[in-house]
Amino acid sequence: MSETHDPAGHNAFDDLARDAVYQAIFGRRDVRSQFSTAPLDDAVLARLLNAAHHAPSVGYMQPWNFIIIRDMARRQAMRELFLAARQQELPQIETERRALYAKLKLEGICESAVNICVTCDRNRSRNSPLGRWHNPQMDLYSTVCAVQNFWLAARAEGIGVGWVSIVDTPALQRLLGMPDHVVPIAYLCVGPVHGFANKPDLERVGWGTRLSLADLIMSDCFGGEGEAELKQIAKTLSG
Known part of the structure; x- marks a missing residue:
């Protein structure tokens, strides 16, 4: 069986390097x-x-x-x-x-x-x-x-x-x-x-909370409905 190839991940970092990038962003x-x-x-x-x-x-x-x-x-x-x-x-x-x-x-x-x-x-x-x-x-x-x-x-x-x-x-x-x-x-x-x-100071003291990513995703035009699968994944990532 020939080896499958994933073009989307061909130039990706290895798992440790990729996780470190996200750690810096979220931390x-x-x-x-x-x-x-x-x-x-x-x-x-x-x-x-x-x-x-x-x-x-x-x-x-x-x-x-x-x-x-x-x-x-x-x-x-x-x-x-x-x-x-x-x-x-x-x-x-x-x-x-x-x-x-x-x-x-x-x-x-x-x-x-x-x-x-x-x-x-x-x-x-x-x-x-x-x-x-x-x-x-x-x-x-x-x-x-x-x-x-x-x-x-x-x-x-x-x-x-x-x-x-x-x-x-x-x-x-x-x-x-x-x-x-x-x-x-x-x-x-x-x-x-x-x-x-662990949290941004303004979130910790109750000044504001992080908006839901799923609520910010629009389809094709401003306010456009759709992208249900993507929004569900976004909700999962948000915990």
């Missing part, structure tokens, strides 16, 4: 309060940055830069920006959730080993319209892919990452001396941690 956390006082080795940091640098980018534009922030005075100034932005955000939170919001730990700017600002240089590929002619924001999306690569690689290395999104963008640009054509995409707190939580 990734937005770290705020679990940072340890241990330093972050430059060799590890270089590997994480190299993973980020190998992210997909539309038109191979590679629009990212990585600003490494070690100076504590600058980090404290960033924390002041965060606190001011948080006060501005508070009135936008539903009244019944403001008390919970006030208790949330939403950054580890000064506790983490290092801060990194991932930026997008919007001039880097201005002479190359490939993939951007109809969608000029693709350089921004490409940079977000670099952030995700960095985050998953960090989880595989046992390194925590927390994304500080509560900040006024022009103020951050001034703090880090960015020219106008450079946009901050992610301000990250990075470093060794005591451990990773």
Whole structure:
């Protein structure tokens, strides 16, 4: 009997490598309060940055830069920006959730080993319209892919990452001396941690729950019904 061949799995990782990828995805956390006082080795940091640098980018534009922030005075100034932005955000939170919001730990700017600002240089590929002619924001999306690569690689290395999104963008640009054509995409707190939580913090404290994947799958058009078998498998995966 001739050996059967599965084209779909021909280029797949072996089971251990594949499982490790999913482990990094499912075990990734937005770290705020679990940072340890241990330093972050430059060799590890270089590997994480190299993973980020190998992210997909539309038109191979590679629009990212990585600003490494070690100076504590600058980090404290960033924390002041965060606190001011948080006060501005508070009135936008539903009244019944403001008390919970006030208790949330939403950054580890000064506790983490290092801060990194991932930026997008919007001039880097201005002479190359490939993939951007109809969608000029693709350089921004490409940079977000670099952030995700960095985050998953960090989880595989046992390194925590927390994304500080509560900040006024022009103020951050001034703090880090960015020219106008450079946009901050992610301000990250990075470093060794005591451990990773079993659940995302916001789920653990009751801020939200993970949506059902099956409810998000549509068939052929927005709102399209169908894909019953796929949805059933999705429900099984969700437990």
